[in-house]
Amino acid sequence: MSKLLEGKVALVTGAGRGVGRGIALELARAGACVVVNDLGATLDGKSDGGQPAQEVVAEIEALGGRAIVNGGSVADWDAAQAMVAEAVGAFGRLDIVVNNAGILRDTIFHRMTEQEFDDVVAVHLKGSFNVSRAAAPVFKEQNGGVYVHMTSTSGLVGNFGQANYSAAKLGVVGLSKSIALDMQKFGVRSNAIAPFAWTRMIDSIPSETPEQQKRVEGLKKLVPEKVAPFVVALCADAAHEVTGQVFGVRNNEIYLFSQPRPIRTAHCGEGWTPEAVLETALPMFKADFYPLDRSADVFTWEPV
Template structure:
């Protein structure tokens, strides 16, 4: 390990949810390489939430320890408020403090909207959005008390831009952006920051995408070029004290590209001194705004170039 890299997070304690595989694993390893003590949380379940009998959290802990780092395995569920509290309490009891929370745990239930069941919608909201709230809410008093802390949440271009067959996932991931901004605003005075990252990577989550048609095959081949380990350096940098003044932002990482995303602001206005009627809105406002309406893009329509 590079000595400068080892010192970047020296003395910090980090929690990474969903850290047994993919992006979460690479983030946990990178945080440890930067000097942080890491709580590796993973339920060890399949994409749809079924138990697999595996203990991926233990495997990642072993990897960190073999590299000379300190780590603790955790198998609590982010989807349960009490278990989230137990996760945070366990981290603080074991390592004495908590400085960084990376909300990475996720699941998928991809179904086209008019066929999506309530269970399929609720299951994804529960893990992604409610899970992010549960963990963040449990950590917030600890961060407030010590006057510092960094929340890093995983959003997605599926939520920021759109995607087919993912109404549950899109809603959850855009909800996380709003939650991150609210945390940033509410906790700014306590020295606590909150940011969101849209990671581009080939993981178990996206490996479930169908590849039956030629178009789908091309899309999948492009996604396979996206390397999970490329997300980790940005997470380490954002978690460091060098980023202590960065909060309420939405970033993206796509291999060697880093993005700062825009946030909703008015792009056109229409005003009348007489007040609007439905008829005058139809006659004047819709035509005025038409050129600035956003097309129904999905993520792949916006990010059309090969990852570098």
């Protein structure tokens, strides 16, 4: 394999298992030194007594690469600052941040608690901000760097019982675009990826009804390691013009997602009244209204 990332240093959050593990290993194969961040926790946030990050570091070292463990929480500002400091202290620089850490607290909206909402937003959205913000001065000083943030079709399209997760993941898209705009002059790029993968996190999806069971069986075909090559490509210097975009990776398929833009307009020279909106504007727009799709309603074909 060509060493596309030779001499670069990457920080991957939530890298002990699943998609994050695959990304950390693939970055190392491409020549990057890697900070493997993982709490070593169960899905409800409690310690599981395991050392997944250490195991990934051992795998990287077995490949002849260099890596260190970081056990900090992305939801904690100081811990995020420490991650970046450890990367620079160990390897002298930081070139890549992959915001992958995540949790689920799936609950139908009218039963969702404040804590369930706050916990998910704290990890996915605030965590992505914390780590990205910690790396920003380093990237600015180096006049270069790459952010890769994990979004989800739960936010881009929609899913049942995931108001907290969907809100956070769509927020990640806005964060990524804002970073791309604000840091472009420093040679910094920022993109978002919606990964399709069967991991420990989505193993908590209910599978009680025949419909749910069918969905879960389809998800089990999605290999988390398939996301990693695209991440490496995005981080390579050859992708220097790619920024502010939203992608998807689903086994051997790669998607470029649309971003919100006006698709219809209605104008009233005299100004709108509520009655005129109801009689004219909304009927004009009706044919272009989006249905209440879920992710599974859009991605209906079998993964390849």
